[in-house]
Amino acid sequence: MSPDEMRARIAELTAEAAALRAFADAADRGEHDDEQRIAAAVARMLPIPEPKRGLFGGIKGKSRQEQEQERIELVRRAQRSTLSLHALNRVTKEIYPEIHELQFRLATL
Incomplete structure (x- = not known):
């Protein structure tokens, strides 16, 4: 691989790493939430137990709806x-090592 090709590959990898970091930030903000998958996962959870009664007959704890919202x-x-x-693992385990290797190879030419 020529030095120009290495520099071009480093630029591509740097752009991909920036895009993946932006994706991870967007995922943290909830921009990539898949409501159907969330609902399916909640449906597979164990049923919500009946609320416990307190010492004087009142119900302790959270309502069924509050528990359902917590699960969601x-x-x-x-x-x-x-x-x-997943996005950040790709950056740290695949992209950055390749960038460092290419930078090292460029420095040793």
């Missing part, structure tokens, strides 16, 4: 984290 938010956060993790 939990799945949503997990999905966002997974998308972000």
Whole structure:
């Protein structure tokens, strides 16, 4: 690979890394939420247990609707984290090592 090709490849990889970091940031903000996958994951969870009764007959804890919303938010956060993790892993484990290798090869020419 010629030095010009190496520089062009470094520029491509740098642009791809920037795009993946932007994707990870967008995923963290919820721009890539897949509501159908979230609903399907929540549906596969164990059923919500009946609320417990307190000492004086009142119901302790959260309502069924609040628990359902917590489950949805939990799945949503997990999905966002997974998308972000996949993008950032590609950057750190594939793109940056190749950039460093090409920079080293350019420096030793």
